Amino acid sequence: DTAVSQTPKYLVTQMGNDKSIKCEQNLGHDTMYWYKQDSKKFLKIMFSYNNKELIINETVPNRFSPKSPDKAHLNLHINSLELGDSAVYFCASSQFTSGSFLETQYFGPGTRLLVL
Amino acid sequence: GQNIDQPTEMTATEGAIVQINCTYQTSGFNGLFWYQQHAGEAPTFLSYNVLDGLEEKGRFSSFLSRSKGYSYLLLKELQMKDSASYLCAVRDQDNDMRFGAGTRLTVKP
Numbered sequence: 753d754t755a756v757s758q759t760p761k762y763l764v765t766q767m768g769n770d771k772s773i774k775c776e777q778n779l780g781h782d783t784m785y786w787y788k789q790d791s792k793k794f795l796k797i798m799f800s801y802n803n804k805e806l807i808i809n810e811t812v813p814n815r816f817s818p819k820s821p822d823k824a825h826l827n828l829h830i831n832s833l834e835l836g837d838s839a840v841y842f843c844a845s846s847q848f849t850s851g852s853f854l855e856t857q858y859f860g861p862g863t864r865l866l867v868l
Numbered sequence: 869g870q871n872i873d874q875p876t877e878m879t880a881t882e883g884a885i886v887q888i889n890c891t892y893q894t895s896g897f898n899g900l901f902w903y904q905q906h907a908g909e910a911p912t913f914l915s916y917n918v919l920d921g922l923e924e925k926g927r928f929s930s931f932l933s934r935s936k937g938y939s940y941l942l943l944k945e946l947q948m949k950d951s952a953s954y955l956c957a958v959r960d961q962d963n964d965m966r967f968g969a970g971t972r973l974t975v976k977p
Binding site: 797856862 | 901909910911912913916955957962963964965966967969970
């Protein structure tokens with residue numbers, strides 16, 4: 753009955769590989785996000801996506817691509833992994849209501865990625 | 869540029885009160901959030917302010933002054949389980965969430 757879930761919890765891989773992280777939410781929310789939390793604990797938004805629009809943070813390399821098979825899922829694909837991609841990646845979801853600012857984001861448990 | 873600043877670390881005693889400050893400079897303002905993050909876990913929502921003033925929620929309160937670009941999180945009757953990082957986040961005019969680096973709070977007996 754977890755609200756926002758991510759798999760895998762841990763991912764250790766070699767430089768140059770391609771990997772995916774999955775995210776699912778069962779809250780019925782229409783907007784999902786991916787964040788990267790680096791070693792200094794800064795939490796930076798990478799993507800936000802609802803059924804109408806994908807918003808990409810311009811600092812995110814195009815090796816990173818979100819894929820949404822349906823409203824409840826937003827997976828993160830990473831090509832040609834680099835050492836600097838090592839971080840914790842958090843998925844989050846919220847329900848957008850036009851004219852309202854009450855969009856609390858609910859976070860998944862995080863995926864700890866280590867690139868060797 | 870956009871900045872969200874909070875102290876890096878704070879220490880307080882069990883049963884005491886602690887105030888964690890946050891100052892921000894962002895492109896527009898659509899609300900300020902406080903999250904709690906225990907080591908190795910995901911952030912969890914604590915509070916939300918969009919208008920000036922104090923929002924109280926049990927042992928936690930959050931204050932906002934938009935004119936000063938300032939907020940604080942007040943934790944009362946501290947418990948050992950309150951030891952965690954506290955993240956200040958501002959939603960900007962594009963509705964993007966901008967997070968501070970977090971304040972690591974250690975509660976001692």
